[in-house]
Amino acid sequence: MIGLYVHIPFCSKKCYYCDFASYEKVEYLMDEYVDAVLSELDKYKQEKFDTVFIGGGTPSYLEEKNLEKLLRGISSRLKDSNILEFTIECNPGTINYEKLNIMKSYGVNRLSIGMQSANDDTLKFIGRVHSFDEFDKAFNCVHRVGFENINVDLIFAIPCETIENYKNTLDIVKSYDLAHISAYNLILEKNTEFYRKYKENKFKELDEDIQLNMYKYTKFFLENIGFKQYEISNYAKNGKKCLHNLIYWNFDDYVGIGVSAHSFYKGIRFENTRNIYEYVKMFKDNNHVYFKMYKNSLEDNIEEYVMLGLRKNEGINIIEFEKRFGINLFKIFENQIKKYTENRLLKIEDRRVFLTSEGIVLMNYILKDFIFE
Structure with missing residues (x-):
């Protein structure tokens, strides 16, 4: 989508x-x-x-x-x-x-x-x-x-x-x-x-x-x-x-238009100026320039996918992860998943990894462990 x-x-x-x-x-x-x-x-x-x-x-x-x-x-x-x-x-x-x-x-x-x-x-x-x-x-x-x-x-x-x-x-x-x-x-x-x-x-x-x-x-x-x-x-x-x-x-593509709008489209992140006067003038002058553009690395994509996926109650689909990135989720995050499943903050079920009700409460703390150094 x-x-x-x-x-x-x-x-x-x-x-x-x-x-x-x-x-x-x-x-x-x-x-x-x-x-x-x-x-x-x-x-x-x-x-x-x-x-x-x-x-x-x-x-x-x-x-x-x-x-x-x-x-x-x-x-x-x-x-x-x-x-x-x-x-x-x-x-x-x-x-x-x-x-x-x-x-x-x-x-x-x-x-x-x-x-x-x-x-x-x-x-x-x-x-x-x-x-x-x-x-x-x-x-x-x-x-x-x-x-x-x-x-x-x-x-x-x-x-x-x-x-x-x-x-x-x-x-x-x-x-x-x-x-x-x-x-x-x-x-x-x-x-x-x-x-x-x-x-x-x-x-x-x-x-x-x-x-x-x-x-x-x-x-x-x-x-x-x-x-x-x-x-x-x-x-x-x-x-x-x-x-x-x-x-x-779900980490799908989206386009944002208007002042300060962000996009993730065809692997590239970009955003417009936050200044409404600049934004209007750009289009008056037919000179639209993005405020920032950044092509995600594979690590960026994996990190963002996990961060966004764990916000959802259904969590991350293990099969979908491997199809998308060509690597097994557990090969990258084995230690983190083991740590939080043992603490009953993460659960593995029906080929999904998701936060438990106790884990959702501590989500911000848990997600820090899934950031690449």
Whole structure:
């Protein structure tokens, strides 16, 4: 499979935890930016994509005319592709019937809505501009238009939040007709407003044991209401795994277009500039240059394949590994696999190597052992 990612960097306000390439107060660039994105997509008109994912930023913040121009342009350039899954990220407060009908008319069949929390104080603390009531109205609007494959994003381990508050969010979430839930442990990324406040001692991170308990409760709760974990932060109902994200975790090819977008295509990694002004100017001047390009070595490919594969509950297929790389997995990682199977953090079953439930909790620690020196 091969996926297309399109980055839309516009936001009404940047959230305090966000380290993605996103911009506020540059709405005047929307029209030129969409033109630049479609010009970049022209390079791949002959490619047959299986999935499309439009992320951000806030793609649903685009004005209606630019949203339609973007989707019309993507549709016309990918007319020979058989798109199995077409996702757009949306934020409450930026969705209306006109935008949703535009999305539906151009083949969008999956929405990912940034709920994050059902607690208004928590939403305010992390810099979200919407309230829970706005999420509820947005969700009802989405359902009326006829979208059924819907994901919501949640964040846990937020410093201002108790485990009881978080459990309340999960209790509320179960009342919505969802196909997929992504639940992310908050990470304090450098160059974010949150990180600056943390360094100024304006709050403390939650204790690691509390974070771990929140993660374990998330898994327990969601699996009890029909959402099966298939990746450390992702839970889906039967047949509703995110096909686009599986392309990343399965180490398949994907193309990223737009500011700061990354690609892994035909063995080469490349990325665009993070600067929106530079990006728009490049296409105005017909002079697109990638910010970075790097051809993966065999060791790079093996390392990345293992790192991504162990994020998935199904882990690494031993036969597929050997077909792909021409070498047995155990010849390279015999000591690591032996160590963690003996510790019951890894398991070998049905020709797969995967993390146990205890191993998933310690994933970051375990993965360090699979990095080539």
